[in-house]
Amino acid sequence: MKTNQYLLLFSGPDWTTGLAPQEVQEMMDRTHAWFDRLFGEGKAKGAQPLEKTGRTISIKNGMIADGPFVESKESIGGYLLLEVADEEEAVAIARQNPMLTAGLNIEVRPVADICPSVRAALEKTALATA
Amino acid sequence: MNSPSESSEYLLLFRGTDWHNGLSPDEIQRTMTDWMAWFDRLVADGRCLGGQSLATEGKVVSGKSLHVSDGPFAESKETVAGYFILKVADLDEALDIAKQCPALAYGMTVEARPLLARCAASQRVLDQLAQTTN
Amino acid sequence: MPQLTEHLFRHEAGKLVSALTGIFGMARLQLAEDVVQEAMIRALQTWPYHGVPANPAAWLMQTAKNRALDLIRREKSFHEKQPEILASLERPAGETTEAHFDTEIADDRLRLIFACCHPLISLEDQTALALKTLCGFSPAEIANAFLTSEAAVNKRLTRARQKIRDLAIPFEIPAGDELTTRLDGVLQTLYLLFNEGYKASSGDRLIREDLCEEAIRLTRLLAEHPSADFPHTHALLALMLLNAARLSGRTDAGGNILRLKDQDRSTWNPSLIGLGLMHLGRAAKGDTLTEYHLQAGIAACHATAADDATTDWPRILIHYDQWMKINDSPVIALNRAVAIAKIHGPAVGIEAISKIRQKKSLESYYLVHAVLGEFEARLGHFQIAVTHLQKALSLADQRSEQIFLERQLRGLTGL
Numbered sequence: 001m002k003t004n005q006y007l008l009l010f011s012g013p014d015w016t017t018g019l020a021p022q023e024v025q026e027m028m029d030r031t032h033a034w035f036d037r038l039f040g041e042g043k044a045k046g047a048q049p050l051e052k053t054g055r056t057i058s059i060k061n062g063m064i065a066d067g068p069f070v071e072s073k074e075s076i077g078g079y080l081l082l083e084v085a086d087e088e089e090a091v092a093i094a095r096q097n098p099m100l101t102a103g104l105n106i107e108v109r110p111v112a113d114i115c116p117s118v119r120a121a122l123e124k125t126a127l128a129t130a
Numbered sequence: 131m132n133s134p135s136e137s138s139e140y141l142l143l144f145r146g147t148d149w150h151n152g153l154s155p156d157e158i159q160r161t162m163t164d165w166m167a168w169f170d171r172l173v174a175d176g177r178c179l180g181g182q183s184l185a186t187e188g189k190v191v192s193g194k195s196l197h198v199s200d201g202p203f204a205e206s207k208e209t210v211a212g213y214f215i216l217k218v219a220d221l222d223e224a225l226d227i228a229k230q231c232p233a234l235a236y237g238m239t240v241e242a243r244p245l246l247a248r249c250a251a252s253q254r255v256l257d258q259l260a261q262t263t264n
Numbered sequence: 265m266p267q268l269t270e271h272l273f274r275h276e277a278g279k280l281v282s283a284l285t286g287i288f289g290m291a292r293l294q295l296a297e298d299v300v301q302e303a304m305i306r307a308l309q310t311w312p313y314h315g316v317p318a319n320p321a322a323w324l325m326q327t328a329k330n331r332a333l334d335l336i337r338r339e340k341s342f343h344e345k346q347p348e349i350l351a352s353l354e355r356p357a358g359e360t361t362e363a364h365f366d367t368e369i370a371d372d373r374l375r376l377i378f379a380c381c382h383p384l385i386s387l388e389d390q391t392a393l394a395l396k397t398l399c400g401f402s403p404a405e406i407a408n409a410f411l412t413s414e415a416a417v418n419k420r421l422t423r424a425r426q427k428i429r430d431l432a433i434p435f436e437i438p439a440g441d442e443l444t445t446r447l448d449g450v451l452q453t454l455y456l457l458f459n460e461g462y463k464a465s466s467g468d469r470l471i472r473e474d475l476c477e478e479a480i481r482l483t484r485l486l487a488e489h490p491s492a493d494f495p496h497t498h499a500l501l502a503l504m505l506l507n508a509a510r511l512s513g514r515t516d517a518g519g520n521i522l523r524l525k526d527q528d529r530s531t532w533n534p535s536l537i538g539l540g541l542m543h544l545g546r547a548a549k550g551d552t553l554t555e556y557h558l559q560a561g562i563a564a565c566h567a568t569a570a571d572d573a574t575t576d577w578p579r580i581l582i583h584y585d586q587w588m589k590i591n592d593s594p595v596i597a598l599n600r601a602v603a604i605a606k607i608h609g610p611a612v613g614i615e616a617i618s619k620i621r622q623k624k625s626l627e628s629y630y631l632v633h634a635v636l637g638e639f640e641a642r643l644g645h646f647q648i649a650v651t652h653l654q655k656a657l658s659l660a661d662q663r664s665e666q667i668f669l670e671r672q673l674r675g676l677t678g679l
Contacts, residue, residue: 007184009210050141054243055221057228064229069241074208076143076243087189091198094191106191107201109210112183112306114314150305154402155273158304163268166312183309212309 005111006090015102140224164232277400286372303328392420495550505540506563525572610639630659
């Protein structure tokens with residue numbers, strides 16, 4: 001079955017705020033289970049949390065500026081690379097993440113492929129002119 | 131010198147989806163070949179474990195309501211356009227690599243973030259898989 | 265991994281816009297441009313990770329078509345009214361060799377040239393639109409070439425596209441009498457484009473090689489197409505090639521302009537000269553002599569001479585005489601006087617200048633004073649020479665010419 005890759009980007013406020021330790025533990029367990037299942041099914045190709053530090057490189061006034069990374073609600077806290085049938089499936093998976101209820105934000109982004117129909121068309125013509 | 135708790139994997143997040151507006155075909159070609167050479171070199175060095183560009187479309191899932199909306203991903207300086215995963219000595223080395231990004235001159239920004247060790251759960255699964263396939 | 269030739273994307277952009285305009289129609293020129301741009305952005309995003317495709321041009325074309333298909337499918341009314349557009353987009357890419365593709369879209373490229381260079385569009389707007397759609401330049405690059413702002417160029421482009429819509433300018437190669445007239449207009453635009461690159465009418469940078477190259481590229485399209493393959497098309501192409509061949513010798517290391525006799529002829533491009541002479545031969549096949557013929561003939565004399573002294577000045581003079589019969593402009597007469605001086609000496613040159621009809625109109629042209637200054641200096645009339653050169657300097661508005669004149673003055677006055 002043809003599959004596509006989708007990158008899930010996690011962001012959001014500190015989800016532990018206002019939760020009792022037991023609730024935090026429970027949330028983590030459920031989230032780990034979510035990840036485990038995806039890896040077990042072969043749909044997850046990689047996942048890692050990001051540290052809250054970092055730096056940002058940009059060009060300001062024609063020169064390279066090495067600026068601080070400022071942590072905010074929109075900061076990315078982790079990623080997950082999925083390989084599934086289509087965007088619908090990727091979104092459905094995202095909606096099952098337990099941390100959503102604690103304020104998590106998930107971006108679901110298709111990986112830019114070379115465009116399968118282009119590949120198919122070119123392969124056809126390659127065969128025809130071979 | 132790496133201490134055991136220090137991560138040696140870094141994520142470069144390429145931010146900006148409007149930097150290539152108004153670029154001429156010539157400039158697009160040059161940026162593309164420069165980027166390809168940069169990426170190939172890093173992969174050959176073993177310093178880049180992988181990278182991808184992201185399409186500007188997508189969805190955003192949020193909140194208790196599990197609301198799904200179309201991502202407003204076009205024309206934004208913040209939107210993540212792609213990433214590299216680097217394996218280098220420290221953040222400074224990751225930043226040095228980031229500074230070579232060919233799209234910086236056109237307004238792209240590069241965020242360098244240390245990656246934590248693969249989360250324990252997935253590591254467990256990967257280990258299990260390795261055992262069963264051996 | 266296939267190597268990308270220099271400017272591949274730029275050249276392909278021009279071809280693709282022509283082909284897509286052939287599919288969408290002239291009124292949707294902007295759409296064709298946008299879709300081509302998007303295809304290139306997509307290449308930028310994917311090729312670094314997936315590799316350069318075996319046939320980059322075909323990939324770009326297919327990607328542009330796919331994107332176009334996407335957009336059309338979303339426009340329901342468009343879909344219903346234009347089934348043939350969908351059909352031509354859905355047809356898979358035929359043979360993918362570059363030569364075949366070029367032959368297939370030669371007609372489309374010519375149609376786009378005629379549409380862009382329509383006489384009802386202002387000349388400035390014509391060149392901007394041609395450079396953008398046919399030559400793959402961005403507004404910023406065009407602005408840089410013409411030393412104007414990007415905003416100004418965008419205005420020209422918008423105006424041109426609007427004119428095309430308002431006047432329903434068709435996407436076609438004219439025929440019969442209309443072809444002759446329209447072709448003259450197109451050639452004139454390309455001639456002026458070439459000159460813009462060759463002379464640089466303002467600013468310090470003397471040579472804008474890219475403009476010359478593009479003018480040649482477009483003129484070549486015309487010369488190689490049966491519909492536009494007239495002797496004077498070849499004459500214009502010859503003129504461009506023979507001048508472009510000598511571009512690299514025009515300035516010294518410091519970027520200062522050199523007179524013809526001081527140029528290092530070993531820097532001249534022999535293959536462009538050969539190509540220019542070939543087209544000059546084709547130009548000679550008709551029985552009409554145009555200004556392009558004569559300019560090309562003069563350029564050929566220079567291009568084939570080993571140095572200034574052995575240049576066939578008598579033949580050049582004959583060309584100027586013929587040229588004066590078609591166009592007795594005082595500027596041409598001035599250049600003729602320079603040729604006369606080469607044969608008969610500076611005194612005869614001065615006399616020829618004094619006899620120029622309407623020479624009053626040359627009074628504010630720096631070159632006549634510069635030439636007179638040079639002639640008088642060679643005759644040893646240094647005071648008079650200095651007066652002429654100072655007048656020339658006060659009138660020259662190009663930095664490179666000012667520098668040249670200043671140096672000549674210093675040579676005479678020792679200052």
